[in-house]
Amino acid sequence: MFNLIVIIQSIVSGLLIGGIFALLGVGFSLTWGVMKVINIAHAAFGLLASYIAYWGLNLYGIDPILSLFLSLPLLFVTGLFIHRFLIQHITRSKDIIVASMILTFGLAIILENIMLLAWTPDERLITTSYSSKAIFLGDIIIRISNLLGFILSIIGISTIYLFLYHTKTGKAVRATWQDPEGAALQGVNLQKVSMIAFGLAIASSGAGGVALAYMYSFNPPSHNLWLIFLFLVVIVGGVGSIMGSAISGLLIGLITGLSNAFFPMQWINVLLFGLLMVILLIKPEGLFKK
Amino acid sequence: MRKKLFRKIYGFNILIPLFLIFYSFGLGIGAEKPIVIGGSLPLTGTFSATGKWVERGYQFWAEEINSKGGLLGRPVKLLIYDDKSDAKEAVNLAEKVITVDKVDLLLGGYPGTACTAVMPVAEKHKMVYVSMGGHMKSFSQGYTYSFGGPPLMGEWWYLGFFEWMKTVPPDKRPKKAAIYTMNNPIGMALMDSIYKGCKELGIEIVIDEKYNLPLTTADPMITKAKQMKADLLFANGMFPDGVMTIRACKALDYSPKAIVQGIGSVIPEWTRELGKDGDYIFSGTSWHYKLKYPGNDKLIRVAKERFKEDEPPLYFGFGYAWMQTLQQGVEGAKSLDQTKIRDWLKSNEVRTIAGNFKFDERGLPKPFIYLTQVINGTVELIWPPDMRTHEPVYPKPPWK
Numbered sequence: 001m002f003n004l005i006v007i008i009q010s011i012v013s014g015l016l017i018g019g020i021f022a023l024l025g026v027g028f029s030l031t032w033g034v035m036k037v038i039n040i041a042h043a044a045f046g047l048l049a050s051y052i053a054y055w056g057l058n059l060y061g062i063d064p065i066l067s068l069f070l071s072l073p074l075l076f077v078t079g080l081f082i083h084r085f086l087i088q089h090i091t092r093s094k095d096i097i098v099a100s101m102i103l104t105f106g107l108a109i110i111l112e113n114i115m116l117l118a119w120t121p122d123e124r125l126i127t128t129s130y131s132s133k134a135i136f137l138g139d140i141i142i143r144i145s146n147l148l149g150f151i152l153s154i155i156g157i158s159t160i161y162l163f164l165y166h167t168k169t170g171k172a173v174r175a176t177w178q179d180p181e182g183a184a185l186q187g188v189n190l191q192k193v194s195m196i197a198f199g200l201a202i203a204s205s206g207a208g209g210v211a212l213a214y215m216y217s218f219n220p221p222s223h224n225l226w227l228i229f230l231f232l233v234v235i236v237g238g239v240g241s242i243m244g245s246a247i248s249g250l251l252i253g254l255i256t257g258l259s260n261a262f263f264p265m266q267w268i269n270v271l272l273f274g275l276l277m278v279i280l281l282i283k284p285e286g287l288f289k290k
Numbered sequence: 291m292r293k294k295l296f297r298k299i300y301g302f303n304i305l306i307p308l309f310l311i312f313y314s315f316g317l318g319i320g321a322e323k324p325i326v327i328g329g330s331l332p333l334t335g336t337f338s339a340t341g342k343w344v345e346r347g348y349q350f351w352a353e354e355i356n357s358k359g360g361l362l363g364r365p366v367k368l369l370i371y372d373d374k375s376d377a378k379e380a381v382n383l384a385e386k387v388i389t390v391d392k393v394d395l396l397l398g399g400y401p402g403t404a405c406t407a408v409m410p411v412a413e414k415h416k417m418v419y420v421s422m423g424g425h426m427k428s429f430s431q432g433y434t435y436s437f438g439g440p441p442l443m444g445e446w447w448y449l450g451f452f453e454w455m456k457t458v459p460p461d462k463r464p465k466k467a468a469i470y471t472m473n474n475p476i477g478m479a480l481m482d483s484i485y486k487g488c489k490e491l492g493i494e495i496v497i498d499e500k501y502n503l504p505l506t507t508a509d510p511m512i513t514k515a516k517q518m519k520a521d522l523l524f525a526n527g528m529f530p531d532g533v534m535t536i537r538a539c540k541a542l543d544y545s546p547k548a549i550v551q552g553i554g555s556v557i558p559e560w561t562r563e564l565g566k567d568g569d570y571i572f573s574g575t576s577w578h579y580k581l582k583y584p585g586n587d588k589l590i591r592v593a594k595e596r597f598k599e600d601e602p603p604l605y606f607g608f609g610y611a612w613m614q615t616l617q618q619g620v621e622g623a624k625s626l627d628q629t630k631i632r633d634w635l636k637s638n639e640v641r642t643i644a645g646n647f648k649f650d651e652r653g654l655p656k657p658f659i660y661l662t663q664v665i666n667g668t669v670e671l672i673w674p675p676d677m678r679t680h681e682p683v684y685p686k687p688p689w690k
Contacts, residue, residue: 005513005517006510006513006514006517009509009510009513010509010510010513013507013509013510014506014507017506017507120339121338121339122339122558122559123529123530123557123559123563124559124563125533125559125563125564127563127564127565127567131537132537132540132541132567132689133541134541134542139513141509141541141542143509143541215507215534216504216530216534217529217530217533217534217559217563219339221335221336225504256506256507257507257510260507260510260511261510264499264500265470265499265500265501265502265511266473266499266500266501266502268501268502268506269502
């Protein structure tokens with residue numbers, strides 16, 4: 001009985017967290033896949049949304065979910081500007097991946113320092129009336145904040161999926177990703193499409209940041225930790241694969257949960273990163289990349 | 291007439307330069323060369339939040355001593371470099387202040403990893419080094435110039451808790467303990483006092499697990515503790531994993547008789563961010579602003595007036611206390627000779643805001659730690675009884 005409850009609880013908690021990692025990872029995967037831009041500042045933008053949510057909650061009593069109505073458009077527009085004035089200039093580089101990593105690393109440092117100035121290095125925690133409340137299913141609990149984060153994740157990933165597969169601009173994004181020259185010949189404005197994709201990716205990081213802030217405390221350097229999970233989600237799921245990122249996030253959550261139940265807890269990272277190495281050896285393009 | 295005029299001019303010409311020369315000399319003699327105390331602190335990077343408070347503690351001490359006429363009659367000047375929260379950089383900067391800047395005294399660093407790395411440098415150059423140290427391991431290397439004044443010893447962290455627990459009637463003590471510990475040197479250092487204390491009080495350890503940081507979820511941990519009916523929980527972590535554990539306890543409605551938390555619960559963010567959920571958590575500390583030692587009232591006032599802090603942060607006090615130890619070493623030795631300072635510190639008692647200490651051959655005082663409990667959003671002192679600021683709340687009330 002003891003084992004079964006712990007196992008189920010571990011799986012449930014792991015899946016809920018995995019869904020949130022997926023939400024944060026999906027935009028990272030998109031910019032990497034479409035533009036060959038590895039945005040090291042992706043998690044820092046997510047963290048910015050966490051701080052906006054924290055501010056909204058503590059200064060005006062606004063629920064963190066509602067703060068997204070402000071932070072998502074703000075991040076989308078910021079993404080457009082960053083693409084127009086920074087990213088576009090490095091797309092002429094011979095090695096876009098390396099150039100983008102250096103550029104966005106600098107951007108992450110700037111963002112971190114802005115957050116340090118605005119919010120100090122103190123640890124912050126989003127504490128709502130439902131932060132420690134849970135739904136009980138027998139002895140198993142589902143934390144309301146984790147559930148909200150998970151729902152946010154489903155909405156966020158579905159929105160990006162619908163955009164990519166069911167809108168004209170989204171199809172142009174995919175066409176650009178699969179064959180940039182062919183897409184250009186078909187009249188697709190590569191820069192415009194890339195700019196929208198980048199804006200969308202940055203906005204999705206905001207949703208992921210708020211979902212993560214429901215579960216974890218944060219301070220300005222926290223984005224560095226989150227970034228590790230982003231790489232994990234994208235490499236396991238396959239660069240540019242939306243559904244791959246979603247499944248990969250859940251898989252990582254599941255492995256974390258099962259490790260909690262069956263192995264000593266200090267093995268979790270060994271198992272996770274061991275898995276990453278095995279995947280890189282066997283299927284370097286990711287598990288779900290077609 | 292001409293003679294008189296000549297004498298006047300001559301005398302004037304001679305006297306003015308002579309006056310100026312003597313005046314300048316006089317100034318030169320009166321203005322003592324400052325005593326330079328140098329080292330590094332993490333002023334940017336991961337540990338900067340705490341590092342800045344250590345710096346403020348140092349600066350407040352320097353201001354205070356300068357206003358009282360200085361150290362050995364000479365003004366004090368601090369030379370603090372930023373090691374960017376990197377222990378290797380702290381070592382490089384320790385070498386720099388000793389060999390290039392040729393400071394008179396060495397400043398203690400932060401955190402324990404930096405102190406552990408700088409202690410052999412201090413030993414090599416025979417410079418007295420007063421800091422928190424890096425737990426017992428760093429004080430067991432045979433260094434003779436390093437002092438923990440006061441130290442932060444993981445190995446002693448829960449001594450206060452178990453000493454107090456001995457005063458609880460045996461039938462009311464916890465029977466089963468669940469221990470979750472971060473898998474790093476700080477976490478490992480905390481285990482010593484738990485194993486000894488549980489053994490002494492006959493508390494059975496039913497869970498003893500380690501986790502790597504960052505902790506992704508605490509729900510399964512607390513589910514296990516609840517299933518095992520552990521009525522004492524040791525959550526040996528920092529702030530981020532600490533709050534996750536407490537929130538999981540509340541979500542699962544798990545209320546053991548006592549929750550003892552490692553490092554997170556004594557920092558101001560704990561009560562500010564967790565609110566009432568952070569209440570009733572036990573922990574340990576080597577300094578607290580409510581300790582009845584002279585000087586703490588001053589720190590409370592300065593923290594409030596200058597930094598708008600209702601309670602002086604922990605490392606503001608530590609920084610000040612380390613300088614008090616160094617100051618007494620210098621004043622006791624009546625010299626800047628490092629060996630004389632060391633020898634004085636090894637054979638005399640120092641009085642600080644954290645307590646009165648006599649150091650052993652390792653540079654450590656007798657094992658001590660103050661037991662704290664968060665009560666109504668304030669970190670209160672529970673043990674030793676003569677320092678108690680509030681009656682302990684035990685057993686922990688159920689979650690509301």
